[in-house]
Structures are given as C-alpha cells and as structure tokens.
Amino acid sequence: MLDELREKCKQLLANGTVQVVIGYGQPAEAGGVVPVFITTPEDAQQLVWNDQCFANLTKYLLRSEIKALGKAAICVKGCDERALVVLERESQIDRTQIVVIGLLCDGVGQPRLPKCEACDVHKPRAADVLIGQPPADGQPLPAEQRYAALAAFLRKTPEERIAYWMAELSRCTKCYACRQVCPMCYCRQCIADKNRPVAISTSATLKGNFAWQITRAFHLASRCVGCDECSRVCPAGIDLRLLNLSLAQAAEKSFAFRAGMDPAAEPVIGAYREQDHEEFIR
C-alpha cells in the first residue's frame, strides 16, 4: 500500500499533474509522523502511511504558503475527506484543481481514537486515486453508536456537566490550536481577533474561555466533520469533541444532515425552506 502511494505520487509530480503532494512523512528530527509537502518525484519516497497519520491535512489547502506551491495532490482519510466536501460546498476550494488521494483507513492511534471506533467512512468516497484494498462495503453506523460518547456525557446531571466544563475550560489558555488546526476555521479575520471593537474577550478567564469555545462550537454547527483534530491537539487536554458532537447531533436530528457526507446536500446554514423548524424564534 505504501509503495503504491509513493509510486502514484511520484508519477503525479513527474508528469506535472501537480506541483506538490500534501502527505505524511516521518523526518528524523520530528520524532513522529508529521505533515510533509513533497515537490519532487524523488522525494515521494519520504511519504508514509500508518496508524500514526493523525493530521487532517485539508487545512493546508487553505493556507497561502501552501497555495503558493502550485496545484496540489492531498492525502486524505475518509474522515478528512468530509472536510473537502464542506469546503467545496462553501466555495473555499476548487475540487477540479486538486488531486485527492484517498487512503483506505481502519483507524489511527494505538489504541484507536474514539472517532475511529465510531467511524463509517473508512473508504474515501470521491477520491481521484484510491490507495489500499477496499474492505467489505461498510454500512453506515446507527446514530446511537456515533453519538455514544455524547449520550454518556448527557447522562450526567446538569450540575455535573457545568462543573465538568468549568474544570475543563479553566485550563484553556487561548493558544488557538483548536482554531488553527480546524479546516472549517478559515475566516480571514476570526471573531476572536476582532479588536475594533472587541467581539470576544481576549482574556483566558473562565468567562472569556466559555465565550470563545461556545462561539466556536456554534460557528461549526452543521459544518464540523468530526475529525476531532481540535481535541487531539489541545495542549490543555480539553475534550472539545463533546461540544461538536452535540451540535452535529442537533443538525442530524432536525435536518437529517451530516456535514461532508453528501456533496449534493444543501448546507443547513445557507439554505432555507419554509418547512424549516422555527420554534427557536420567540
């Protein structure tokens, strides 16, 4: 599978289809698997694919430094590919200008990350190149299984839940790793950086942290694809996944919508029908 990946990327670079391959590599000094940007056919040998390939690389398609390298091929797992669907729908990428290399994935991490336990997109569905042997066609997992972590959390009392969030968010320093790693956080000016006037307190106090994380969660409502990168990279170990799952569940319950699953589906925010639920308007 690895040879197949390297060979394919080598070809894409050699025949000029793309100028850069955004993939995973393991340079000696990094001490682990990290994103790499391959620009010559010879360097395609540096690519790796294993269960330590955590990063959702789609974020890099939006960064000006990467755009400057030219037309890109990008390695995606099934979960990452959902981000491409949303980004295309939101006019952030031109899918025809990107070569998508889909990696068949049976989960990352030892043990597997929670998202992998509840994954039903092991196979990228719209990749231009598919690497790996397709497994038996996976059936969509029932919602109960996908939202099991949220359901377990919601069994706590409201008092326990607010105590949990107060303890968690008290550790947030507003390093914005959650935002920077998120493919859906592409605003040219984040509301958290607005200072004329200030929209969200820049203070990493409990109040300022609630304001930031709740605002971010709402901005991701029906857009978050559940890659869980925000939770993985948080230096304070805050399980932001629970906030995102909660809003994803709301979108699925009210609109039968899962972000990034169906390229043809109209986005929940940005589409309107007279039959839409309006009971929240008072």
Add this chain to the structure above:
Amino acid sequence: MSELLAATALRELVGRWLADGRRVAGPQCAKTHDDLHRHDLIRYGWLTAADQLLLAGFIRPLNSIKEFVFPRHEELYSYRFKGKQIELLPIETDPREQIIIGARPCDAAALGILDRVFNWDFRDEFYNRRRELTTVVTLACSEHDDHCFCTSVDSGPGDTRGSDVLLIPLEADQYEVRCLTEKGKRLFAGQTAASTTEGKVLAGPPPRLDLAAVGDFLDGGYENPEWQKITLRCLGCAACAYTCPTCHCFDMVDEGNAAGGVRVRNWDACQFAAFTVHVSGHNPRSVQAQRQRQRIYHKFQIYPKKFGELLCTGCGNCTRNCPVGLGVLPVLQSIVDKSQKNVPSPSGREC
C-alpha cells in the same frame, strides 16, 4: 554532609504550608486517562491538598510555572468614568506567599531569565510582586524523553538558576535538600536530617544541538530560504509559546463598558498573524515562516545579545505540545543540518 528529607515528611510539610494559608503549586494530574487521552494529563496547578502533588512518574508537566508569576490574564488597574474625569483605581492583590514545589530545573531556570526582562528598562511591579512572594523548590529530573535538550542549551538536570531549593531524589523515598537561598533555608529550617548520603544529579539527555553551529547559521541566515521549507507545516497557533517557560509576550486591553472597566494584560504570541499586523492592514511578518524565524532569533540571538544567556532552557514543551511536531529543537536541527549541506546563495530569497 547533606540534608535529607523523607518523601512522606515532604508531603506533610506541603500540607502544613497549605494549612498556614500559603498558596502552593506543583505538578498534579489534571485529568486521568480516558478514551481520548491515553496518558494522564500532568500539569502544574494550584494544590488544594498535599496528596495531589505528583513528584515522580512523568517527564515534565505540559505547561510551565511562568503562569504563577506571569499569569495568562492579569488585571493591572480599573477605571471609572465620572463625568469628564476618569478615576483610576488600584487592583486588590493577593498578599499570600506562594511556593512552587516540584518545578523542573528547566522551568525554574526560566524564572531567572524572566527576571531580567521584567526588570530591564522598566521595573514591572506586577511581575516583581508575585516573584518576591514566590519560593521555588525544584526537583532534579530522574528521566528525560526525546524532546528534552537542556544539556544542549547551557542547562541540565542540576541547573539551579531561579531555584531557592534543589531536591534530588534518592532511593528509599528520600530527597536530598539543597537550600540555595535564604528563602529556601527558611522554608526547610528544622525539617531535614544531616547525613553523609549525597544525591547524584543525572547527566540528562545527550547533546542534541550544536549551539556554535546555530550561532553561525543565525549570523548570516536571516534570509535563508530554508526557513520557509522547514516551517511550512506550522499552523500558527501558540501552543509552543504558551507552554514555553521563557516566552513572555503580552498584550494590553481594556475590558469594560460606558461606566468603566479594567485594564488587563493577556498572553500574546509571535506565532499569531495578528501579533504584528498594523492598523493599515499591512503585516511586516506576512507569512508563518517569518514568525517562526522571529521566535528562533529572539531566543538564540536577540535575547542572548542583550542579556548574555539564551531565552530557552531546553524543556522541549514546544515540540511536545505542537500539533505538527515542530518546536525549537526540530527547527534548529533541520536548519543547521541543511545549512551545512547547502551553502546558501548570497541572494537568498526573503522567506
């Protein structure tokens, strides 16, 4: 001769400090292992009970002790509008003594470094007030990981910069207590027993960086195109700066309404695009590589030229906390490696 203290006695002593009304901070488990986080989350934090204190079984906390002297949010003064007048009011401060126990040498050394910044052209009363109330009890390291590089940056497991006391773990659940300052002596007076057993400070990680080569590179490497290549994966968050024991940049903002408010200072970081953006919209550091380059130059050239030591203690937190495995050590290792292989062209492109 040395002075020894049993681990149980040390914990009892911490309990008495708390009972006396002193604020005590140290490594603790902020969150236990769960399905998302495979390891317990070990962080420095305020202790409410002595049994929360962790002194073994981990490399180093994922944050740093700077937040106890330079908090991520600090109120400087409040203001109130009275007609056309503005009334300034001081903020009430916490007068309690604070003790940081179990600090790693790479954290304690950073306080010595921060002292210079906050007392250079201006004596910062907020930093110094907390610093004067603080006693630092450092615990020498028993192990290191692949990210530690203290021994490559003029530090090491026995570095006593910034420490009032150095504890050296011995076998049989004991510590050798080396009091380094008067503050330290007062804290442990009458608590220890004299002995002939001396603790041995470990050698620490093997050399991982050639500082002379770094210096040579930085002297002429400002416009080297390698900066761009090496830092391309940086996503521009502040996980490195906010968990770094020596990074100390801050922003000042007014938080309030038409009646009045508070002037506060909050941590800020050079890795954010907004850090240098001008009112006009122009940003002199327009790409991430320039921001990474700035961080390295500040730590390894700008600060050292001014104050004679590095703005880095080799703790490795930048890499440990980086979402994409960057950080001071990998950046410098790559850049020195690459620059030795390819001599940069004199007309190197500005990155």
